[in-house]
Amino acid sequence: MTFKLWFKVFRKNRLAVFGAVIIFIFFLLVIFGNRIAPYDPIAQNYSNMLKPPSFEHPFGTDHVGRDILSRVIVGAKYSFLIGFGVVFIEGVIGTILGLIAGFYGGYIDTIIMRLVDTMLSIPAMVLALVIAGTLGGGLIPVILAMTVISWAHFTRLVRGEVLSVREDLYVESAKSLGASNYKVMKDHILPNIISTTIVFSTLEIPWAILFSAGLSFLGVGVQPPAPEWGNIIASGRTYLTNEWWIATFPGLVLMVLVLSFNFVGDGLRDALDPKLTRK
């Protein structure tokens, strides 16, 4: 399918276009967040504690007087960093392993796929919590923990795709012309499975964003005072009864971002690859 054609299909899906616009706005927040934020997201101001939403502080202030809106704006970068970072690493590992398993078959395939099945039947949140938690929390432990639990998603997908194109004529002819295995995988198989991989990545990013926020909420993610959204929501838990705004607004923003990614992922899937389903 040409780029023009799928762009036409994508553009017709109004929710997908809407989602793309929202994600673009969040991108601007990631890049210019520090300059856009009206207040300092970290500095404490005890004369301004637990103020309800107002014109000066649309999302209110928290228990040490920080502006929630500013914290949400500056915190967008953590979700993007982890979401894109994890899916990128997972994608690279999964593509390599999936290509190897699908292309060579035999016992290599059996070993890799046994490992994949095993990983998929482990409760991911439990394993990620243990890995990130015992390593003391923070950006790197979270990315590491999420990579450990997610590489299998991608591997399974890529392997399936490889199997479906492996017997195609163009692969056959490349092989009979004497192309090396590496060249066949890189120049003939990879380009033909790339669109499915892209669609899967867009559906995997919202998962990663939600999951990492969950880890932060449990206290093993990016550590406070960093304005990570899961952190802000966790800190608002204590004040839920009276100061409801601390937990409510960051969660709402998180949900809108994840929803936007899902809209886009769905639109891309319909445009590029109708046979994909999500987990």
Place this chain on the structure above:
Amino acid sequence: MFAYLVRRLFTMILVLLLVTIIVFFAMRLAPGDPARQILGPLASQEKVEELRQELHLDKSIWIQYGIWFKNALQGDLGKSIASKASTIELVQSRIGNTLELTISAFIITVVLAILAGVISAVKQYTFLDNIVTFSSLFWLSMPRFWLGLMFMLLFATRIKWLPISGMGGPIGTWDNLIHLILPALTLGLPRMGSLTRIVRSSMLNVLRQDYVTTAKSKGLKNRKVIFKHALRNALNPVITMIGLQLPWLFGGSVIVETVFSWPGIGRLLTTAIFERDYPLIQTVAIGYTVIVVLANLLADIAYAISDPRIRLQ
């Protein structure tokens, strides 16, 4: 059937082995000396050395794992560092609470997903179908911990219909069931999204089949055609999907138990992690893995029952 069970058992052992190895290495890679962390900064160096020997921390990591594994085979998973109680007993005393929560959430997910999926398939491309499609994406995008807090805010603190947290009383009592509602909904609803889509596409597939047309032309009532002839056949891919989702459901219980102070093994795990209670962390991880593997086994059996063409091989 026998070959199937042997293979299943093999996979189960592999899963458990992998989990214990990953957890074990993560714990040993953790910064700082566990013995020092357990005793605190004020303990003497001798005491720390003593504990290091007791925990076998002075040996290489593979030998440590070997010692742990040997004891585990004999049914000894160690004592909790914080409470000195046997970790197996701690997990046993709470695993029922986690099962109550996850099974209730599971029922909510499956029932609502089948209803919503069937409705949107039967009324394809109508307003109702659009609502279901949108709402399944909506639930898919829901941060579970935040949903729990919003439920609390609404139903427990604003309109005081439901209790805010805890589990009320022993499993099955009225007070307990009242306490169960919010956590079970928080755990179950977000998982509904992906399942609804599977039900919908599977139903759409089946509704085009000849036997549905035959059933309709026989003059059967619409409801009977949908639920007896179509749904029955549409369920197979749904059951496979449910099997794949189980690990996620159990994983989600960690978050929900933390939000609602539900005294299950998920809360035990979060507490153990912050107390660096390594033996307990390991045992809870095993507990979770065992339930998930058993649940997957049940899903496989259900699949074979629901589709007689499938024989467990």
